[in-house]
Each structure stands twice: as C-alpha cells, then as structure tokens.
Amino acid sequence: MGAAQLTIDLDAICANWHALDALSDSEVETAAVVKADAYGIGAAQAATALAEAGARSFFVALAEEGVALRDVLGDKPDIFVFSGHMEGMSDALVSACLIPLLNAPDQVSRHAENAPSRPFGVQLDTGMNRLGFGPSEWNDCKGELLESGPLLVMSHLACADEPDHPMNAQQLVAFRRLTDGISPRRSLAATGGILLGPEYHFDLTRPGVGLYGGRPFGEARPAIRLDVPVIQTRTVQPGETVGYGSAWTATSPTRVATISAGYADGLLRAAAPGAVVFAGNTPCPVVGRISMDLITVDVSGLQEVPGSLQVIGRNASVDAFAEAAGTIGYEVLTSLGARYERVYLPQ
Numbered sequence: 001m002g003a004a005q006l007t008i009d010l011d012a013i014c015a016n017w018h019a020l021d022a023l024s025d026s027e028v029e030t031a032a033v034v035k036a037d038a039y040g041i042g043a044a045q046a047a048t049a050l051a052e053a054g055a056r057s058f059f060v061a062l063a064e065e066g067v068a069l070r071d072v073l074g075d076k077p078d079i080f081v082f083s084g085h086m087e088g089m090s091d092a093l094v095s096a097c098l099i100p101l102l103n104a105p106d107q108v109s110r111h112a113e114n115a116p117s118r119p120f121g122v123q124l125d126t127g128m129n130r131l132g133f134g135p136s137e138w139n140d141c142k143g144e145l146l147e148s149g150p151l152l153v154m155s156h157l158a159c160a161d162e163p164d165h166p167m168n169a170q171q172l173v174a175f176r177r178l179t180d181g182i183s184p185r186r187s188l189a190a191t192g193g194i195l196l197g198p199e200y201h202f203d204l205t206r207p208g209v210g211l212y213g214g215r216p217f218g219e220a221r222p223a224i225r226l227d228v229p230v231i232q233t234r235t236v237q238p239g240e241t242v243g244y245g246s247a248w249t250a251t252s253p254t255r256v257a258t259i260s261a262g263y264a265d266g267l268l269r270a271a272a273p274g275a276v277v278f279a280g281n282t283p284c285p286v287v288g289r290i291s292m293d294l295i296t297v298d299v300s301g302l303q304e305v306p307g308s309l310q311v312i313g314r315n316a317s318v319d320a321f322a323e324a325a326g327t328i329g330y331e332v333l334t335s336l337g338a339r340y341e342r343v344y345l346p347q
C-alpha cells in the first residue's frame with residue numbers, strides 16, 4: 001500500500017439524509033447539496049446513492065457541475081444552480097435542463113433572452129450580503145418574476161451554526177417579509193437551519209455538510225475514513241528534533257512513525273501541532289510540522305505499530321482535524337486530495 005486509503009460510506013451519507021429529513025415535517029422536501037464534488041467526497045457516487053435513497057432535488061454551485069450531475073442522474077431530478085444564470089452558461093443550462101437560481105436583474109434579462117420559458121428559481125439576500133436580490137431590487141422585479149412562475153424562492157442564513165445568534169431570527173423575519181403570500185415554494189435552511197427548528201424549514205431544505213458527517217449536525221454518522229500507511233518508524237532520543245524547522249524536540253526517547261500523506265493531500269499544514277491520529281482507539285499525536293507528503297507521529301504509546309494510522313475516522317472526526325488547523329470541517333472535506341485510493345462502500 002503506497003497511497004492512503006479514503007473510504008467513503010455511502011450508506012452513512014444516506015442515513016444522514018434520512019435523519020435530516022426526519023427533522024422536518026413530512027410535507028417538507030429534503031434536497032441534497034452536492035456542490036464542489038459533494039464536498040470532496042465524490043458527487044457522482046454521493047448523488048447516485050442519495051437519489052436511490054429518495055432525494056429528488058440537488059443543488060450545485062456552478063452550471064458546469066450541473067451538467068456533469070445531469071449525466072449521472074438522468075432526466076428526473078431537479079438540479080438547481082446557486083450561481084444562477086451566468087454569462088456564457090445559457091447553452092449548458094438549457095441543454096442539461098438545469099434550474100438557475102437568478103440572483104440579480106441582469107440575470108433575469110439574460111434568462112429571459114437566452115432561455116425563455118425555461119424553469120428558474122430566485123435567490124434573495126436577507127442580510128448576508130453575498131448573493132441574491134436585495135429587498136429593493138426584489139420589490140422592483142417581484143411582480144414580473146412571480147408571473148413567470150419561479151420553481152423556488154430561496155435565501156441563505158449567515159449564522160445558522162450558532163443557534164443563539166440574533167442574525168437567525170432577523171433573517172427569518174426578512175425572508176418572511178419578502179416572501180409571505182407568494183405561491184412558489186420557499187427554502188431558507190441548509191444543515192444549520194434545519195437544526196434551528198420548523199419555522200426555518202418552509203417547503204424545501206438544502207443540507208450539505210450534514211450529509212457528509214460534519215458539524216453542525218452533531219448526530220451525523222461519520223461518512224469518511226482515512227487510513228494512512230506507515231512508511232517507517234524510528235526512535236528519537238532526547239534533545240533530537242523531528243521534521244522541517246526542527247519544530248519539535250524529543251524530551252524522552254520517542255518512537256516516531258512517518259506516514260505517507262501530507263498537506264498536498266489536504267491534510268492542512270496548520271493542523272500541526274495539535275492534530276491527533278489513531279491506532280485503533282489509541283491516540284497518537286502528530287509531532288513536528290506536516291510536510292507535503294509525510295506526517296510524523298508519536299507512536300510511543302503503542303505496543304505494536306500497525307500498517308496504517310487513522311487520520312480521519314471513528315475516533316478522529318473531520319471537525320477535530322479542522323479544529324487543530326483552525327478551520328472548519330467543510331474546508332477539510334473539500335481539500336481531500338486527489339492521490340488517495342478511494343473506496344466507496346457498499347461496493
């Protein structure tokens with residue numbers, strides 16, 4: 001075994017989808033967000049499994065991602081595109097029957113001109129100031145847009161992973177003010193919004209990270225496991241250092257294992273010091289800096305050094321690794337490297 005093995009549990013992803021679906025009323029549709037190659041996990045495999053599990057609507061960031069997804073999923077599912085109708089993407093949107101979430105008046109004109117009478121949705125900005133019609137633009141265009149029958153009117157929460165943040169209630173009020181009484185289906189909640197409770201669910205929810213086992217969905221089943229082979233081990237004597245910059249110095253004789261993955265594989269350099277990997281249930285701290293292709297680990301606590309150590313898995317969550325690196329699970333997932341040997345379960 002040379003490359004590390006990334007095992008992706010498609011049953012866990014489907015179980016997470018069912019669990020998130022069960023948090024909203026039965027008339028609320030639970031969609032699936034599979035942008036960025038399903039957060040690095042593999043959009044083709046994840047979306048196929050989720051469609052079999054019952055997901056009928058999928059969300060991607062870019063039209064290009066939607067085109068690839070349409071090939072995989074066939075004609076039936078709805079595929080929404082968060083970036084809307086961007087210049088140069090009309091043919092892709094039309095030929096793959098994608099549903100752009102129009103986010104500004106220029107996109108509305110482009111859609112009317114290049115994809116007349118083709119389905120679309122509308123994205124509103126309710127305070128995040130990132131993407132979508134602002135309140136006054138929406139009020140100007142609303143009549144005309146609603147006449148063309150958008151399939152969905154949506155907005156996105158800025159602070160849904162912090163349940164007590166006042167922004168949540170503010171955005172809920174803003175969304176209701178902009179959309180109460182309209183007939184199209186409405187959507188406000190991603191993973192965090194689902195957990196905020198029923199008033200945030202509207203007609204359709206859009207979980208992403210929770211499907212893939214990440215926070216803020218604390219009950220999520222872990223969806224990935226990363227086993228990294230041990231290349232060699234050595235004993236480092238007190239006073240000797242390990243790795244680039246001699247950043248770590250042994251204070252007692254230390255058994256150090258060198259494993260075959262590094263920051264080129266998405267194991268962020270910032271995670272050391274701090275990251276912990278596992279041999280079964282035994283934690284083994286990373287020592288020294290993370291290199292491009294190698295990580296050094298203190299395995300002194302082990303009776304026997306196994307053939308590989310677990311960097312992500314049952315004991316070592318994506319979020320724990322992210323925390324060591326000062327980032328979020330989303331970034332660790334979407335950084336997962338191209339060199340891993342990927343195994344999808346069930347096969």
Ligand SMILES: *Cc1c(COP(=O)(O)O)cnc(C)c1O
Pocket residue numbers: 033035082155156189190191192206207208209210
């Ligand atoms: C990424 C994204 C989602 C999914 O968010 P999660 O926090 O991963 O559940 C939903 N809606 C929009 C607009 C997004 O950009």
